[in-house]
Amino acid sequence: NAGVTQTPKFQVLKTGQSMTLQCAQDMNHNSMYWYRQDPGMGLRLIYYSASEGTTDKGEVPNGYNVSRLNKREFSLRLESAAPSQTSVYFCASSGTLTGELFFGEGSRLTVL
Amino acid sequence: RKEVEQDPGPFNVPEGATVAFNCTYSNSASQSFFWYRQDCRKEPKLLMSVYSSGNEDGRFTAQLNRASQYISLLIRDSKLSDSATYLCVVSTGGFKTIFGAGTRLFVKA
Numbered sequence: 001n002a003g004v005t006q007t008p009k010f011q012v013l014k015t016g017q018s019m020t021l022q023c024a025q026d027m028n029h030n031s032m033y034w035y036r037q038d039p040g041m042g043l044r045l046i047y048y049s050a051s052e053g054t055t056d057k058g059e060v061p062n063g064y065n066v067s068r069l070n071k072r073e074f075s076l077r078l079e080s081a082a083p084s085q086t087s088v089y090f091c092a093s094s095g096t097l098t099g100e101l102f103f104g105e106g107s108r109l110t111v112l
Numbered sequence: 113r114k115e116v117e118q119d120p121g122p123f124n125v126p127e128g129a130t131v132a133f134n135c136t137y138s139n140s141a142s143q144s145f146f147w148y149r150q151d152c153r154k155e156p157k158l159l160m161s162v163y164s165s166g167n168e169d170g171r172f173t174a175q176l177n178r179a180s181q182y183i184s185l186l187i188r189d190s191k192l193s194d195s196a197t198y199l200c201v202v203s204t205g206g207f208k209t210i211f212g213a214g215t216r217l218f219v220k221a
Contacts, residue, residue, distance in 0.1 A: 031207070042116065042199070042211030043156070050207065058207075090155060100146075101209070103155035 002026050006091045006104035013081045013111045021076040021107050023091030031094045032074035033058075033101070034066060036087040043090065049074055081111040113138055115210045116202050122216035129190045133215045135183040135200030144203040145176055147185050149196045150214065156199055159185075190219045 004025045013019055025032065030051045035043040045058030049068040063085060065077045074093075078085055091104040118135045125131050137145075145162035160167065162174040162183055173186040183200055200212035 033207075035211075040120070040213055042114075042213045044211075045207070045209070048207050056207070100158045100161075101148075101156075103157070105155050106153075 004104040029093035116212040118212040
C-alpha cells in the first residue's frame with residue numbers, strides 16, 4: 001500500500017542550483033498536486049494536474065515548473081533555487097475534484 | 113484577511129478532557145469542508161469531512177454553520193494519541209482548496 005511516494009525526502013541546495021522533486025501514486029487517481037508548507041501558514045498550492053496531459057498554476061507558482069509524465073507521476077522542478085523556496089513540499093493526489101487528498105510524506109528542502 | 117482562519121493554539125489539555133477547535137472561512141461560495149490531522153513532521157491525513165447537518169465519528173464531532181461561515185471540531189475524552197495539529201480545509205469546488213494554518217493540540221497524561 002504505497003499510496004503517494006515522493007523523493008527525495010531531504011535536500012540541501014545552494015542558491016541558483018536546480019533540482020526536481022519526483023512524485024508517484026499508485027491509486028489510479030486522475031488529479032495530482034504540489035503544495036508547500038511554511039511555518040504559520042497553511043499548505044499553499046503550487047501547481048496541479050487535473051488529469052494526465054494537463055497542468056495548471058495554483059496560488060504560488062513562481063519559480064517552479066511541473067510535468068505530468070503519465071497518470072502516475074507528477075514532478076516539480078526548481079530551475080534556479082532561492083532561499084525563499086526553503087520549505088516542506090508535499091505531493092498529493094485525489095480521485096475526485098473535492099474529495100479526499102492523499103499526501104506523500106513530504107520533501108524537506110533547504111536553499112542556502 | 114486569510115481565507116481560512118484558525119486559532120493556532122497550542123491547546124494543552126489533560127487526558128480525558130473535551131476540547132473544541134474553531135475555524136472561520138471567508139468565501140461564502142465554499143462547498144466542501146474537511147478536518148485533516150497532521151502529526152509532527154508527517155503528512156496531513158483526512159480526519160473527517162464536515163456535512164451541513166453535522167457529523168460524528170467516535171469521539172470526534174464536526175459542525176458546520178454556513179450562515180456564520182464557521183466550522184468546528186469537538187474531541188471528547190482526549191487521548192495522548194490525539195496530540196497533533198488539526199487543519200481546517202475548505203473547498204470552493206474545482207481545485208480551489210484552502211488550508212488553514214492549523215491548531216496544535218497537546219494532550220498530557
